[in-house]
Amino acid sequence: MSEQYDVIVAGAGPAGAQCARDLATRGYDVLVLETENEDEFPKTSNKSTAGTFPSMITSFGVPDDVVMNFTDKVVLESPNNHYTRHHPGAVLEFADFKRWLVEDGREKGAEYRFDARVTAPILEDGEIVGVRYNGDEEVRAEITIDATGPSAPLAKALDVSDLRRENHAIGIEYELTGVDLDHPEYGDLTDAMMLRLDHDLAPGGYSWIFHTGDDEAKVGICYIQNESHRENARSDFSVDDYLQYWMDTDPRFANAERKEGVQHRGSAHIQMPGSMSTDRFMAIGDTVPTVDPVWGEGIHKGMKSARAAAITVEACLDKGMTDTSAEQMSLYDRLWHRDVAPNxxxxxxxxxxxxxxxxxxxxxxxxxxxxxxxxxxxxxxxxxxxxxxxxxxxxxxxxxxxxxxxxxxxxxxxxxxxxxxxxxxxxxxxxxxx
Structure with missing residues (x-):
């Protein structure tokens, strides 16, 4: 017989792991299934720039030891100008942050299984009652949550996912040493998160420099497959070529060197979500998607979507009065639009x-x-x-x-x-x- 849980969470990213933390704290029997190997986690999913704001740090009790640098301003750049605004922030060491979420969730009672690739939902009478993973392994739950990001194997199978390729944002980031953060031709980027609008460097998107301490920074570019990209892109340039071109032409990188073996690649969908739930099921984090379209920040909204999902679980499984109908589960959709991303x-x-x-x-x-x-x-x-x-x-x-x-x-x-x-x-x- 298949094992039975209150909740199954597919994916141990920030949204999935935070949801498990909240549910375990509330006393629910929760299982997290994660594709990656635990010894290397997160190797292939270490993709975020991990710039965020104090409200996330405070709301979710994030410890200082996963923060690379606390910043005190945001800088916006154009090709020949810039604007600086005081706004506290934090640049996380994303891998440490994800490992902390898993460890803290386990301490609160969540169960984790790594090397567990979720492949399909188990359906009975058209409703999801569990998942299959690693081929023929099965596990069941009252509620299942897809937090796998754009792959969304469960959400797609249940016709909940509406991710569109033409809204796809593609990015790459290096971590550099020897960056001139206060070059006389530019604004001071000491303890700053900088976003640059410049179609020459990132057609239809933006580039960034996030100070991580001393003379080090996270440096990257991202473009969306939009009209501006099609009009301004170079036919022979890949995303890697754009980042290398910026490093070759910007004097702030004249003496910079890449940290060996440190490279982050990622993608996200920039769009309004459709339905995010159905009977016995919710999709959270980048499965929805949840990335903020202006700042490109996804961690805080992903964490907030996790909390909204946990609140929904409590409403559906409250005091043994189980109601996991689509109507009851839609509380999550309402909370998402009200609290996660109201604008x-x-x-x-x-x-x-x-x-x-x-x-x-x-x-x-x-x-x-x-x-x-x-x-x-x-x-x-x-x-x-x-x-x-x-x-x-x-x-x-x-x-x-x-x-x-x-x-x-x-x-x-x-x-x-x-x-x-x-x-x-x-x-x-x-x-x-x-």
Missing amino acids: HRRRLLMTELLYLAPNERYDRFMEDLHSLDEATLRKLNNGNPLAVANLLHVDDIGLLREFVRDRVAFDLDGFLPKPVNKQRSGASAAFEFK
């Missing part, structure tokens, strides 16, 4: 408009940011339309026309036969108005 749609729209802009507009954008007061900046960060309007100029009409044209093309797609011939941008395809 996600607005931030997606703002990001789409941002990536459509040319490089010279990015320079002016930095100037505009200097003119905004603190209250307006906070509203801008939340995608407030009036705050965004403060950054628009008369000569942005062409940019806005392209933005609206792409939005109309997407909104009508599927309702009218081929309303336009223009191919939809990756960022445009990120929105579903439901």
Whole structure:
């Protein structure tokens, strides 16, 4: 007979491991199945830049010893300008952070099985009652949670996943020593997290330098497969080529060296989620997806989605009165939109408009940011339309026309036969108005 648990979590990333921590703390019998080998964990899943903010550290009790550097400002760069804002943050050692989540979850009572690749759901009467892993191994639970990220073997099988290839963000990062963090031609990046908008380096995306202490930093680039990428990309450049080009041309890296064997590759989907739950099932973290479209930060939102899932489990299995119907499980969807990412749609729209802009507009954008007061900046960060309007100029009409044209093309797609011939941008395809 198959083993029985209250909850099975597939995947030991930040979302899955945090969900297991919360559930074990609440006294639930929870099993986490993780594909990787425990001795090397996390080797293949060590993909995050791991820049986050104090609210995550405090909310989830993250210890200081998994933090590489506490930062005190965020710097935004364009090709010829920059903007600096005081904003505390933290750059985590992602591997240490993931191992801590597992260790702490185990101490609280969660069971982990490594070398356990989840392959398919076990279905009875159309509902998931457990999972198969490593071929023919089976385990069952009242509720199953997919936290495997974009692979989403359970969510896809249950028609919950709606991840789209055209919204795919692809990134690469090195850890460097010998970085000139206070070069006279640029803003001071000491104890800073910097994001750079520059289609020459990251067409349709952004690049970054996150100070990790002394003369060391995490340095990387990411682009989304969107219209701006197609218009600005070099046909013979891979993501690796763009990062190497930046290192070869930016004087801050003149004396920099890569840390041997340290390289992070990752991908994420930048879009609105569809349904995230069904009978006896939820999808969390990057399975949803959950990455913030403006900052590219996924850890905090993934952790918050884990907590929302744990709250939902408690509501469904409360005091033995089990109700795991799709209607009851949909509490998770409501919590996600209310607490995890309440402004996600607005931030997606703002990001789409941002990536459509040319490089010279990015320079002016930095100037505009200097003119905004603190209250307006906070509203801008939340995608407030009036705050965004403060950054628009008369000569942005062409940019806005392209933005609206792409939005109309997407909104009508599927309702009218081929309303336009223009191919939809990756960022445009990120929105579903439901």
